[in-house]
Amino acid sequence: MRHDKAAMVIDLARGMAASAEGLTLNEMAAQLNVGRRTAERMRDAVLMLFPQVEEVSDPPTKRWRIRGGLSAFEQAPTATEMLELTKAAAALRAAGEPARAAALESLERKVKAAMRSTTLNRMAPDLEALVRAETIAVQAGPRPSADETVLAEIRGAVLAERPLNFIYARPGAEARTRTMTPCGLMFGRANYLVAADRESGRIQTFRLDRMSAVEAGEGTARPPADFDLGAFASQSFGIYQDEIEEVALRISPEGAAEARGWRWHPTQTIEDQADGSVVVRFRASGMRELAWHLFTWGEQATIVGPDRLKAVMGEALAAAGRALERA
Incomplete structure (x- = not known):
């Protein structure tokens, strides 16, 4: 088997291990960017190499998954992958996002800690050279703020489907206490909470750096059933939402x-x-x-x-x- 085919088999195995419900043949083809027949051959190769693959019935189709993950041999990251993780953390820190940068830096340490020492030692010189050869160009613009405590409170409310209470202060306007249904977060030139009004259901955005006293409230607050954060974000040229x-x-x-x-x-x-x-x-x-x-x-x-x-x-x-x- 050619090296590129071997890489596709390993990549497909990783996809099966990373999916809790497993992958269909169509999803395999999409992941590998190949046709269905090629995906079938790749799946059969994975079945031969990884006997722990499970076949799950999901009428009208089937799914395949690998429970328990893969060994460190199949999962060892490359120097390029580690470089991009390092650069992503550096970009967030340079942009004034220490909390989000710290999360990526923690992930980087965990990945390195899980790697075999021989693999890490072999990678270290290449990674060091690449880090010195690439940097992030910091552009002029607002410095977004995402306080770690605020992010944790919002994310907790989203996961628990609870309302979010906070005080919001716009420049030139009196601060108001708000209770909203949190729908998600948008990060960019400024960072925003996307939330729905609990009475009208109207979707609004709130800058995180203008929010204070943020805490999850009591009761249940679910986003509108038809709300899609990606679709909402794509409506605007930037962040501000008004008439299309x-x-x-x-x-x-x-x-x-x-x-x-x-x-x-x-x-x-x-x-x-x-x-x-x-x-x-x-x-x-x-x-x-x-x-x-x-x-x-x-x-x-x-x-x-x-x-x-x-x-x-x-x-x-x-x-x-x-x-x-x-x-």
């Missing part, structure tokens, strides 16, 4: 190549124009954050629509002009 708009941006020929390789939004389409420019279209809310982003494109970006985005951009330009006049 049909956005169209014309990028000049000078910026067209970069625009084609840019990830604007999950719903984006890019249309080539006769003059070499491109028109980028997507559906999103968050026009203020989009306007901020468009400043980085300078004269290369022209707003085709919506009118509200043009208005928001105009307001931002006027505010910048007033600031310059005061300087």
